[in-house]
Amino acid sequence: MARRYDSSTTTFSPEGRLHQVEYAIEAINNAGTCVGILAKDGIVMASESRITTGLLAPAKNSEKTYKLSSHAACNVAGLTADANILIDQARLRAGRYLYEYQEAIPIELLVEFVCNYKQSYTQYGGLRPFGVAFLFAGYDEYHGFQLYQSDPSGNYSGWKATVIGANNQAGKSLLKTEYEEPSVEEALQLAVKVLNKTMDGTAASTEKMELFKMTLDKNGECVHHILTKEEAQAVVDAVAAESKTDTDS
Amino acid sequence: MDSVFGITYKGGVILATDQTNARSILTYQHNLDKITNLTSHSAMGVSGPNCDMVNFTEYISKNLQLYELSSHGTIKLSPYAQANFARNELAKALRKGPFQVNVLLGGYDTKKDVPELYFMDYLAALQKIKFGAQGYAGNFVLSIFDKEYREDMEFEAALKVIEQCIQELHVRFLINQPNFIIKKIDKDGVSVVKFGADPADT
Numbered sequence: 001m002a003r004r005y006d007s008s009t010t011t012f013s014p015e016g017r018l019h020q021v022e023y024a025i026e027a028i029n030n031a032g033t034c035v036g037i038l039a040k041d042g043i044v045m046a047s048e049s050r051i052t053t054g055l056l057a058p059a060k061n062s063e064k065t066y067k068l069s070s071h072a073a074c075n076v077a078g079l080t081a082d083a084n085i086l087i088d089q090a091r092l093r094a095g096r097y098l099y100e101y102q103e104a105i106p107i108e109l110l111v112e113f114v115c116n117y118k119q120s121y122t123q124y125g126g127l128r129p130f131g132v133a134f135l136f137a138g139y140d141e142y143h144g145f146q147l148y149q150s151d152p153s154g155n156y157s158g159w160k161a162t163v164i165g166a167n168n169q170a171g172k173s174l175l176k177t178e179y180e181e182p183s184v185e186e187a188l189q190l191a192v193k194v195l196n197k198t199m200d201g202t203a204a205s206t207e208k209m210e211l212f213k214m215t216l217d218k219n220g221e222c223v224h225h226i227l228t229k230e231e232a233q234a235v236v237d238a239v240a241a242e243s244k245t246d247t248d249s
Numbered sequence: 250m251d252s253v254f255g256i257t258y259k260g261g262v263i264l265a266t267d268q269t270n271a272r273s274i275l276t277y278q279h280n281l282d283k284i285t286n287l288t289s290h291s292a293m294g295v296s297g298p299n300c301d302m303v304n305f306t307e308y309i310s311k312n313l314q315l316y317e318l319s320s321h322g323t324i325k326l327s328p329y330a331q332a333n334f335a336r337n338e339l340a341k342a343l344r345k346g347p348f349q350v351n352v353l354l355g356g357y358d359t360k361k362d363v364p365e366l367y368f369m370d371y372l373a374a375l376q377k378i379k380f381g382a383q384g385y386a387g388n389f390v391l392s393i394f395d396k397e398y399r400e401d402m403e404f405e406a407a408l409k410v411i412e413q414c415i416q417e418l419h420v421r422f423l424i425n426q427p428n429f430i431i432k433k434i435d436k437d438g439v440s441v442v443k444f445g446a447d448p449a450d451t
Contacts, residue, residue, distance in 0.1 A: 099337070100333065100334055100337045101326070101330040101333050101334050101337075102329065102330065102333040103326075103327070103329070103330045103333070106320065106324050108320070108323075109320065109324075141360065142323060142324050143323070
C-alpha cells in the first residue's frame, strides 16, 4: 500500500502524504537529543552527544553546536553529513547578506533560506530529503533573541523552548510544566533537567552533554559560549542539589 | 546637467533636484520628479540619463519593497542597509553594464531616530554625508552649504539654505533650470515640500 508510494520523494501517496519526508523525520527521532530554551537575556541550547566508543577522538570544539555567523548558531539532530551541507549553505547566506547590506542577516530570513533549500529536496530532483532537524538560535535588532526549529520537510517555527531528537516528547512535556521565562542561568539548569529526563535513567554527566549559551556583551555584540567542563559540571551539580532538596521535603 | 543636492537637519533630510528633462538642445519637460521614493522613510535624488535613472531607481525601490513584503512587514531596512544594497547593485553592474547614475540617498532611521544622507556615484562609491551635491550643482552650492550648515539646524533654516542654493543656480548656472522639486524625509516619512511644476501634470 504505502510501499508503492514511498520510494519517490517527490510523489504524494493516495492519503496525501510524502512518505520519504516522514521517514526522514523518523530518522531524527533516533538521534541525540537537543534542547533549546529562550531566556530573558539570551538563549541556551543543550545536546546529548552520543559517544559510541572510547576510541573516538574528542571533538576539537563542538560536536553538535555550529556557529553560522557572528549572531547565529545552530544545534543539529540527525545525519551529521547532511547537516554539514546545510550549515555551509546557511553560513554562505549569512555572509552574502552581510556583504550586500553591511548588516547582520535577520534570523528568520536565515532560517527561511535553509528551510527553502530543504523543501526543494522534497519537490525537485528526485533526491532524498535531508535527514536533519535544526535548532537555530540567534539575535537580531528587529526581534531580539529568537529560537527556531526546523525539520526535513522544510517547515520551521519559532519557540520559547523546544526539544528535538530522541525522546523529544518527554522533554517537551517537562518544558510545558517548568518553563517560566527564565534567566540564562536558570535556563541552563532547566536544559540539564530536560536532558536528564530524555536520556532516561542514565545519569547526566558532562561527558555526554554539550551546553551552549548565547548572550550579549556590554557592547551589544553576540557572545557564543560552549560551557567548559567545569562550568557544565557546576550546572549539573546545581540541578542535582535542587532535585535532592525536592525529594527530601 | 542634473542638479541634485541635499542637507540633513535636526529630525530629517531635505533633498532637492531640478525638474528639467532635456537632451542636446531640446527640453522634453520641465516638471520631471527626479527624487524617487524608495520606502516609507527613504528617497533617492538621481542624476544621469533618463533611462538609467528610471531603471536603477525602480530596480532598487521594487527590491526594497519586495524585501519588506517577504518579511511580512516586520523588517524595515535601515537607510544604511538600503544604501549598501544600492551600492552593491551599482558595483555588480559596474564591470558589466554600469548604471550611469549619481545619487543622493536620504532616509530617516526610525530605530535610531536619526536622519541620514548618503552620496553614491556611478562607480559605486558610497559615503555618508551631512550635506552634498551631485553634478555641476556642487560647484555652486557646496560653498553655500559649507558656510551656512549648522549641526542640528531646524527644518526652516535648512529649507532656507536649500532655497539659497536654488537662487544661486538660477543666477550663476549656465543651464536654465527654472523648476526645482524639494522633498523632506523625517519621522513621518517622505513628503513634498514644494515644486516648481507639478510632476503629475501630463
